[in-house]
Amino acid sequence: MSSLRRRLLVALLGALVLVGVVASAATYLSARAEINALLDDELRQVALSLRDHAVLDLSRLTGGAGDVGQRVVVQIWDPRGSILYLSNSTTPLPLSRASGLATISYEGREWRMFTDTLGPQTIQVAQATALRRALATDVALRILVPILAALPLFGVLIWLVVGRGLAPLARLARSIAARSATALEPLPDEGTPAEVAPLVGSLNGLLARLDQAFGMQRRFAADAAHELRTPLTALGLQLQLLERARGSADQALAIARLKEGVKRATRLVEQLLVMARLEPEAAERSSGPIELGALAHSVTAEFAPLAEAQTVALTVAAGPPVTALGSEDALRIVLSNLLDNAIRYTPAGGRIVVRAAREGAAPVLEVADSGPGIPLVEQTRVFDRFYRVPGTEFPGSGLGLAIVKQVADMHHARIELGPGLDGAGLAVRVRFALA
């Protein structure tokens, strides 16, 4: 795992070393220039003083005992080119005719030499350049060494300061870690540094959405349990009536009722499952262009036997192909629920028409019937979970239209209720958003 603290430590120490190196390099260069100027001047002074006062205690200047690199080498030539004086016992530096400063290479060393040819003799004063480098290096190291020496101290300080700077994050982590799965209240954001505030903000946003989702789940579970109680009550009572039944006719009646009760409880559980599985993201995940006409034909075919048993005419109004974006499974559930309702409530001899069309530019899926319709005052409530229109004869879960609504919401589609066929009944229209 990468640690911010470690990364910052390495980066900051690296930067510090880099700064030290650059600073000492710059110092080295400027020191060398200054030393060059200074020592060049010194060479010239020595040469000039040698010309003015031919007699000089040269041994003091050339300091016989020291390292050859430190010493100033003095050579004096007569006009004919013979050595008059040589401070070094070894072979002389080559005679230069040009007057002034020059850098020469001699015996593997680099020398800085001042030649004076203005007097009767040629005077050469030279010094190894190694001395100058050593002096400049010394100055540069005086900058670099303290920085390097202080690195461990800097390291400790950076470690502590960064740790302190990251403390709000650690606090945040602790406060989140200490939470139970159900504690979804927002994290406190007072005293949060500006850099951590967006994190806290987006965490709080997530917590709020989670809280809402949990709340919905809880309500759904409570509603579902509550709603299951009624069919279970019916089942219990029907079973008791069966136990009490004397005679085969009574028994047959009681068994028939019990079967109805089981069928109803089963349907409620199935609808609950459908509803629970309808996740809001499902529409987007399995979204694709769906040919609504083909879907209408396919679902209608499934319901044909049921419609026939009820002697209700079930047809699909043909039209040009209409496509809408959505989840086929979810839209199939919508159509199934609408058809189930229509067949359930349309009396024998009535008719149901399924239609997929384009109204304006919007794809529309419609199921119209010639049943009793839904009173206007009930129309807003029929989409509520578990709501049933008062006086409804047919057992139902009260979930069918709630599921339709949920799927429509998932698809950003609108549901419209309107008058159905033959001047009566109900038309439920799912109007999709423009693609």
Add this chain to the structure above:
Amino acid sequence: MRLLLVEDDPMVGEAVREGLRQESYAVDWVRDGKAAEIALAAEAYDLVVLDLGLPRRDGIEVLKRIRAARNDVPVLVATARDALGDRIKGLDSGADDYLLKPFDLDELAARVRALLRRAAGRAHPVIRCGPVTLDPATREVTVHARAVSLSGKEFALLAALAERPGVVFSRAQLEERLYGWGEEVASNAVEVHLHNLRRKLGLDLIRNVRGVGYTIEGGA
């Protein structure tokens, strides 16, 4: 005994009506709060079995209106609302008992019997009237300590009379106590059941007050 059942669920309502009819009660079943109020205004009921989650008018509201109208009919609330607050609210709104769904038919019947008994001012579960004893729970009837076997309607008729000894009931009043809405009644049904009762219990027990109706003598 005539009961009003207020229950919006068709299956539960049908099963409860059937179960209570098997206990020889006349049961009228309505499915919403407004229908319940109309029924209560039109008929005299011995007891109301009331669901709370009703369409058109909530059960609690129905209950409050019953009590506001100074109607003392025993009310048994039978509901899926199981929260403590709901139960307290139900009882405080005038319910005499509170039964949670899912419930058992036998328990419902026992609670109905207990409420009817209390409403009649009795604590003892067995009704005694002269030489006759009848136990609403077991529906055993004895005359002079001799067990008598009665049909459901006969038992209901005897119970109606024995519950209020000395009170004269008209034929129509007795019919009301025997038959709920929608039950087929032959025009002379009450007379037929009375005839059978007299044959089984002894001729002198139930007295015909000419032109008024029938009564049972209390005695000791």
